[in-house]
Amino acid sequence: MSVNYTSVLWNKQKKGYDKILWLGILLMIVCFVAFQLIFHPEITAETLVIRATAITAFVLLHIILSIGPLSRLNTKFLPLLYNRRHLGVSMFFIALIHGAFSIIQFHALGDVNPIVSVFTSNQHYQAISAFPFQTLGFFALIILFVMAATSHDFWLNNLSPRIWKTLHMGVYVAYGLLVLHVALGSLQYESHPAYWILLIAGFVTITGLHIIAGFKENKRLSADTGLPVDDAFVEVCAVSEIPDDCAKTVFIDGENIAIFKYDGKVSAVHNVCKHQMGPLGEGKIVDGCITCPWHGYQYLPENGQAPAPFTEKLKTFEVKVLEGKVWVNPNPKEEGTFVEPAKLETK
Amino acid sequence: MEEIISTILFIVLIYVVLGILFSLIFIWKGLEKVDHGVEDSGKLFKFLIFPGLVTFWPMFLVKWRKS
Numbered sequence: 001m002s003v004n005y006t007s008v009l010w011n012k013q014k015k016g017y018d019k020i021l022w023l024g025i026l027l028m029i030v031c032f033v034a035f036q037l038i039f040h041p042e043i044t045a046e047t048l049v050i051r052a053t054a055i056t057a058f059v060l061l062h063i064i065l066s067i068g069p070l071s072r073l074n075t076k077f078l079p080l081l082y083n084r085r086h087l088g089v090s091m092f093f094i095a096l097i098h099g100a101f102s103i104i105q106f107h108a109l110g111d112v113n114p115i116v117s118v119f120t121s122n123q124h125y126q127a128i129s130a131f132p133f134q135t136l137g138f139f140a141l142i143i144l145f146v147m148a149a150t151s152h153d154f155w156l157n158n159l160s161p162r163i164w165k166t167l168h169m170g171v172y173v174a175y176g177l178l179v180l181h182v183a184l185g186s187l188q189y190e191s192h193p194a195y196w197i198l199l200i201a202g203f204v205t206i207t208g209l210h211i212i213a214g215f216k217e218n219k220r221l222s223a224d225t226g227l228p229v230d231d232a233f234v235e236v237c238a239v240s241e242i243p244d245d246c247a248k249t250v251f252i253d254g255e256n257i258a259i260f261k262y263d264g265k266v267s268a269v270h271n272v273c274k275h276q277m278g279p280l281g282e283g284k285i286v287d288g289c290i291t292c293p294w295h296g297y298q299y300l301p302e303n304g305q306a307p308a309p310f311t312e313k314l315k316t317f318e319v320k321v322l323e324g325k326v327w328v329n330p331n332p333k334e335e336g337t338f339v340e341p342a343k344l345e346t347k
Numbered sequence: 348m349e350e351i352i353s354t355i356l357f358i359v360l361i362y363v364v365l366g367i368l369f370s371l372i373f374i375w376k377g378l379e380k381v382d383h384g385v386e387d388s389g390k391l392f393k394f395l396i397f398p399g400l401v402t403f404w405p406m407f408l409v410k411w412r413k414s
Contacts (some may be wrong), residue, residue, distance in 0.1 A: 004386055005385060006388065113356065115352075116349060116353055120352060145398070149402055152395055154384070154396050157382065158406075158410075159406075
């Protein structure tokens with residue numbers, strides 16, 4: 001949140017996350033190396049490094065791309081989302097080792113500049129079986145570098161959330177390039193169908209999860225049209241439909257609204273976190289504050305303001321509770337405006 | 348092809364060298380003027396943002412001049 005930056009805001013969860021992450025990475029590399037040494041005992045150390053880092057980075061990229069849609073489909077996956085940027089930066093460094101070793105091994109031994117050699121040693125761009133797949137990996141690595149280099153909150157503030165988010169959507173371009181890099185590269189030399197099956201299964205899983213999560217979101221948005229209206233207020237749901245310290249999210253007149261129930265009251269704020277546009281309505285009330293499920297940014301439910309000394313503010317909405325039903329006025333108040341919470345009716 | 352790639356790489360190299368020089372001076376003299384959140388942020392933080400500064404240095408040059 002926007003006070004002074006620190007290099008990494010370490011806490012118990014982040015330390016645990018990183019420990020599990022790096023243990024997992026080490027385990028994956030060790031298993032792969034053991035597998036290679038058993039089935040290809042003639043393999044060189046350089047090739048072993050190139051292959052082990054390639055498979056590890058590619059698997060990590062699949063995990064990274066799965067976390068977003070999985071979290072939208074099931075909140076049990078939200079803890080994985082919490083420190084996803086460390087996962088991304090770790091993946092970049094592993095991919096960088098793969099790229100550096102590959103360039104050294106295959107392009108640094110001639111009299112041409114190794115980077116120039118990546119683009120000129122093979123120019124069969126019209127062929128499939130001999131396509132210069134290295135260039136695809138090179139551009140993917142550039143995208144991953146830009147994303148890793150701008151992963152700190154400093155960049156979110158200085159590039160603006162919209163540009164930052166757009167830049168980081170580049171991960172999908174990188175993924176596409178890497179699928180082609182693998183398909184037109186190493187898989188052209190592997191005869192076993194298991195490699196193709198794994199690549200296609202990964203691609204289908206990633207696209208399938210995104211499509212299913214998108215359908216779920218569209219269903220939610222379309223369900224919010226045609227709600228009863230009374231004096232600018234729109235009936236949203238029964239009070240009982242909102243679990244304690246949680247929210248119901250609605251999309252009315254172009255406004256994405258999260259309605260929270262807490263301490264016998266109901267308040268409504270804009271459903272998008274100021275940090276990385278996380279879905280606040282999927283978060284909880286923690287210590288009296290709406291807490292974003294993505295990175296823990298907090299806001300007071302009554303006025304949408306981050307607690308001092310932080311300065312982020314959300315738009316707020318008027319709410320009322322009548323006969324056990326929650327009504328919201330979709331005309332937003334200025335960011336940080338106090339709105340009296342609706343008191344829950346006591347029986 | 349080789350000439351085109353070499354020329355592009357040379358331009359990128361100049362951009363990166365200028366970026367490194369600018370970023371070193373910017374961290375020393377301009378960073379706190381452009382973003383007040385940087386005050387007391389530590390050396391590790393500056394090290395972490397350095398590759399990004401080298402990448403986006405023209406944007407910070409404009410911001411620094413405006414500040």
